[in-house]
Amino acid sequence: EPEVTQTPSHQVTQMGQEVILRCVPISNHLYFYWYRQILGQKVEFLVSFYNNEISEKSEIFDDQFSVERPDGSNFTLKIRSTKLEDSAMYFCASNPGQVPTGYTFGSGTRLTVV
Amino acid sequence: GQQVMQIPQYQHVQEGEDFTTYCNSSTTLSNIQWYKQRPGGHPVFLIQLVKSGEVKKQKRLTFQFGEAKKNSSLHITATQTTDVGTYFCAGPLGGGADGLTFGKGTHLIIQP
Structure with a gap:
């Protein structure tokens, strides 16, 4: 079954540093998304991406965030x-x-900022 | 903005007992989706409901979408240890394939 692949699985970074999280979506899919989940809490939408541009973004997705294909x-x-x-x-x-159909999620990147 | 509320937050059951989680939206939904997340895992799509009053079954799981398309439920009959995890409902933020708003989830804990 096709998978969404994410790397790295775990990233530790110092506060103030830049990080890049990587994803390889399913090849024939057209819409791509980033979500985040703080430990023990719900899954929160960050951004959707279609046709090489941002389709929608949440309040969480401020100027510190960017996406690229x-x-x-x-x-x-x-x-x-x-x-x-x-x-x-x-x-x-x-x-x-x-x-409208179900979304396929990757296995995630755990980001720890110290 | 749109809110999706889910209860209960935690549910402890004995293996073999039934389990139900309920989801309510502040607005009418075009569809509702259910996901399961195992401890330490990622959300896995279970099902999508689109029609008012729709009922769908997957083995021991029964999903319902309310007549007003603002609420939904997931019922598991005779729980097994493999059912452990968090069950999330999610509704679309807008039309098309926009992102999803998730409920806080119901953590199912099963005691053997």
């Missing part, structure tokens, strides 16, 4: 200057997009 397969989330409160599990997801 640098080539035909990778989809990245960059956090410019990490804060302690950015520590969370970050999930990439993709969706075929033609009709």
Whole structure:
């Protein structure tokens, strides 16, 4: 079964440093997403991406965040200057997009800001 | 903004007992989705409900979508240890394939 692949599985960074989280969505999917989940809490929408541009973003997705699809397969989330409160599990997801259907999530990157 | 509320937050059951989690939205939903997240894992899509009053079954799992399309439930019959995890409902933020608003989830804990 096709998978969404995320790397790294765990990233530790110092406060103020930039991090890039990487995702390879399912190849024939058209919509890509980033979500985050603070430990023990609900999954929160960050941003959706379609046709090489941001489709929608949440209040969490401020100027410190950016997304990019640098080539035909990778989809990245960059956090410019990490804060302690950015520590969370970050999930990439993709969706075929033609009709509403379930989202396929990657296994996540656990980001720890120290 | 749209809110999706889910109860209970935690549910302890004995293995073999039934389990139900309830989801309510502040607005009418075009569809509702259910996900399961095992401890330490990622959300895994279970099902999508689209029609008013829809009922769908997957083996021991029964999903319902309310007539007003503002509430939903997931019922598990005769729980097994493999059912352990957190069950989330999620509604679309907007139309098309926009992102999802998740409920806080119900943590199912099963005592053998």
